[in-house]
Each structure stands twice: as structure tokens, then as C-alpha cells.
Amino acid sequence: MAPKTRAQLAEALRKRDVPDEAADAVLSRFSELGLINDEAFAAAWVDSRHHGRGLAKRALAAELRHRGVDTDTVAEAVERLDSEQEAETARRLVERKLASTRSLDPQTRTRRLAGMLARKGYSSGLAFRVIREALEQEGIEVEEDFP
Structure with a gap:
């Protein structure tokens, strides 16, 4: 039990x-x-x-x-989880999902990744920051008005 x-x-x-x-x-x-x-x-x-x-x-x-x-x-x-642990976990989740979204345009990828993180309870600010970092690491230029 x-x-x-x-x-x-x-x-x-x-x-x-x-x-x-x-x-x-x-x-x-x-x-x-x-x-x-x-x-x-x-x-x-x-x-x-x-x-x-x-x-x-x-x-x-x-x-x-x-x-x-x-x-x-x-x-x-x-509160035992610190914000850096939470951010690192969000990065790992995005990295895992990133490969399956490569054929999509950046806006669709961002929307899907942000949705996945939101369903897991991450704030939109953290989600978009982590997604921006991941897309930039792939060499994708992120627009200035990126959320």
C-alpha cells in the first residue's frame, strides 16, 4: 500500500x-x-x-x-527546492522535448514547450527564459519581442 x-x-x-x-x-x-x-x-x-x-x-x-x-x-x-534546482529541471525538460520539435517553426516550438512547462507548474517567466536559452543554443535567432 x-x-x-x-x-x-x-x-x-x-x-x-x-x-x-x-x-x-x-x-x-x-x-x-x-x-x-x-x-x-x-x-x-x-x-x-x-x-x-x-x-x-x-x-x-x-x-x-x-x-x-x-x-x-x-x-x-x-521550499526545500531552490529556484536554481527548479530552473535546471525546466532546462532538462526542454532539452528532452527539443529534438521532437525541430521540424516546427520557432513560434510553434515555443508554444508547445511553454505549454509543457506550464502543465508541470512552471511560471511563464521561467519557461520563456529557459526556452529562449535553448533556442539560442541551437543557433535560432529569437526576436526581440520574444515573450
Whole structure:
């Protein structure tokens, strides 16, 4: 069974019609024993999803909130990623996708690459900066009014 947050386990117990008092007691005991640890879950989630899928802080935070992790724990977990790590991951994602877009015009390539980065939670500013760098490395002149 995959690791779960306290909120996910509480929801599973509620669906099985476990009385609230009993569910709270079980979850509290699990927390005391270290079987439930939302902080560790969030840290592992951020590490895994950032390095595995290349997700940015914004997407990671949304996923954690969706899993019931509290706002402070989410903020603490995603802040472990620094902006340089995030930019480097965006560069790697663009480099991987660049080859499959070579037959397209620069504007279409930019749009597709920016869309891919946006779906992974990257800001438009970072996305366009990384795309500009990648296109310039290929020797493609980027217009002055490039986003």
C-alpha cells in the first residue's frame, strides 16, 4: 500500500463508517508510533515527483493540498527546492522535448514547450527564459519581442 496522509486515512475510515471518535483515536495512535507523518510524506512526495516527473513547486503544492496536507507543511516541503534546482529541471525538460520539435517553426516550438512547462507548474517567466536559452543554443535567432 502506498503511503497516505492523515487526511487520506481519515477519509478511508469515514467511508467504512468507522465512528469519528474511534477514527481519531486510531489516527492519533498511528501518529504517536510514527506510522503517519505528513511532514515526511510531503518531503518524500516533493523529492519523488520533482525528480521523477519534473514537476515545479506550484504543481507539487497543488498535489499535496489535494491529498490533504496542511498549508504550512506544504510550504515547508516545497521550499526545500531552490529556484536554481527548479530552473535546471525546466532546462532538462526542454532539452528532452527539443529534438521532437525541430521540424516546427520557432513560434510553434515555443508554444508547445511553454505549454509543457506550464502543465508541470512552471511560471511563464521561467519557461520563456529557459526556452529562449535553448533556442539560442541551437543557433535560432529569437526576436526581440520574444515573450
